[in-house]
Amino acid sequence: MRTSHLLEQLMEALRCLPGVGPKSAQRMAFSLLQRNRQGGLQLADALSKAMTEIGHCRDCRTFTEEEVCAICSNPRRQESGEICVVETPADIVAVEATGQFSGRYFVLMGHLSPLDGIGPSDIGLDTLEFRLQNEQISELILATNPTVEGEATAHYIAELCSEYSIPASRIAHGVPVGGELELVDGTTLSHSLAGRQKLY
Amino acid sequence: MRTSHLLEQLMEALRCLPGVGPKSAQRMAFSLLQRNRQGGLQLADALSKAMTEIGHCRDCRTFTEEEVCAICSNPRRQESGEICVVETPADIVAVEATGQFSGRYFVLMGHLSPLDGIGPSDIGLDTLEFRLQNEQISELILATNPTVEGEATAHYIAELCSEYSIPASRIAHGVPVGGELELVDGTTLSHSLAGRQKLY
Ligand SMILES: [Zn+2]
Ligand SMILES: [Zn+2]
Numbered sequence: 001m002r003t004s005h006l007l008e009q010l011m012e013a014l015r016c017l018p019g020v021g022p023k024s025a026q027r028m029a030f031s032l033l034q035r036n037r038q039g040g041l042q043l044a045d046a047l048s049k050a051m052t053e054i055g056h057c058r059d060c061r062t063f064t065e066e067e068v069c070a071i072c073s074n075p076r077r078q079e080s081g082e083i084c085v086v087e088t089p090a091d092i093v094a095v096e097a098t099g100q101f102s103g104r105y106f107v108l109m110g111h112l113s114p115l116d117g118i119g120p121s122d123i124g125l126d127t128l129e130f131r132l133q134n135e136q137i138s139e140l141i142l143a144t145n146p147t148v149e150g151e152a153t154a155h156y157i158a159e160l161c162s163e164y165s166i167p168a169s170r171i172a173h174g175v176p177v178g179g180e181l182e183l184v185d186g187t188t189l190s191h192s193l194a195g196r197q198k199l200y
Numbered sequence: 201m202r203t204s205h206l207l208e209q210l211m212e213a214l215r216c217l218p219g220v221g222p223k224s225a226q227r228m229a230f231s232l233l234q235r236n237r238q239g240g241l242q243l244a245d246a247l248s249k250a251m252t253e254i255g256h257c258r259d260c261r262t263f264t265e266e267e268v269c270a271i272c273s274n275p276r277r278q279e280s281g282e283i284c285v286v287e288t289p290a291d292i293v294a295v296e297a298t299g300q301f302s303g304r305y306f307v308l309m310g311h312l313s314p315l316d317g318i319g320p321s322d323i324g325l326d327t328l329e330f331r332l333q334n335e336q337i338s339e340l341i342l343a344t345n346p347t348v349e350g351e352a353t354a355h356y357i358a359e360l361c362s363e364y365s366i367p368a369s370r371i372a373h374g375v376p377v378g379g380e381l382e383l384v385d386g387t388t389l390s391h392s393l394a395g396r397q398k399l400y
Contacts, residue, residue: 003262003269003292006250013246016239017217018231019224030290031218032247033254033263034309039216040251046213047244050206050229051237062203063233069203090230092203109234 007033059131061107061124062089077104081138083131085157087111087145090182095143098190106131111144111153123153125160132164140168141196145181158199169196207233259331261307261324262289277304281338283331285357287311287345290382295343298390306331311344311353323353325360332364340368341396345381358399369396
């Protein structure tokens with residue numbers, strides 16, 4: 001027998017968070033109710049604002065509530081003409097943390113996966129092609145995950161670059177094969193960026 | 201450089217949850233934005249309702265949005281006349297899961313801790329004393345945690361019971377000493393309830 005319907009709803013709702021099972025959800029709910037209701041209310045507010053107001057950057061597709069994100073609209077970021085292509089916004093955080101890259105990004109929000117029906121336009125390659133046509137791009141650095149799908153996606157984009165005669169490179173395989181980019185340590189990722197191989 | 205102020209606020213706010221560090225907060229925020237905005241909005245709603253509407257049961261002090269919780273107001277729960285005293289609402293969940301107890305509860309929301317300035321009225325012992333005076337209670341089962349503070353609290357309440365000639369018992373030390381009641385497995389907790397020792 002439960003003593004609170006709202007408490008049950010809260011425990012159920014907390015399980016939408018990755019890695020949170022029934023036991024953690026219970027600990028979280030009781031902890032907030034007992035020790036930090038103010039924090040719980042701030043979290044409610046931050047969640048509802050983020051879920052409704054955050055969209056995607058017009059240029060790079062990363063998460064932002066602006067039309068164009070702070071990286072894309074920074075003139076110093078535009079100077080180098082380099083664009084680093086990653087699978088997720090979390091990968092931007094990982095690349096930024098290396099301090100080795102001062103260009104702009106393009107976020108695929110996934111990778112090509114024909115078996116799942118995910119084709120070029122689903123990962124924004126029409127937007128990317130538009131940029132290849134219309135911007136002064138010195139190099140496209142392909143930093144998709146070192147997985148089968150990530151490699152295939154990188155090679156697909158490299159072919160697109162060759163059509164527009166824009167140099168494309170792949171980050172070095174210093175990163176562990178089969179892993180996820182955002183979990184790689186900064187040193188490995190730095191080496192990986194420095195040792196990138198020219199594809200075209 | 202970050203691309204979204206609201207995203208930063210969300211990652212910061214998620215850290216009010218126990219066990220959530222910067223890396224988990226980032227994974228949670230990106231996961232909701234990318235795959236489950238509806239779930240994020242439901243969580244925001246559940247949080248704000250729970251934080252503002254859930255109070256404490258007038259009789260047992262557990263979390264509930266009603267004046268008196270579903271356990272306390274259940275006539276069949278009142279029949280046995282037994283009251284199980286626990287430290288937290290999570291302990292009610294643990295005791296209920298054993299299926300060995302069909303009485304009512306009293307939740308201290310902590311334990312006596314004179315060094316931290318937590319005295320009898322801070323853990324609701326004035327409310328409990330009022331119940332000892334005014335209700336037909338057959339037995340008070342003291343299921344505080346098997347820690348130094350939990351033991352001291354149990355003995356303090358046992359003395360209170362002796363003043364009103366109400367039988368008090370302590371759950372058996374089948375539960376690991378130094379641990380927390382809510383983490384004990386159901387079988388151990390069942391044995392512990394069955395082997396309770398009479399204190400008065
Ligand atoms: Zn952008
Ligand atoms: Zn109650």
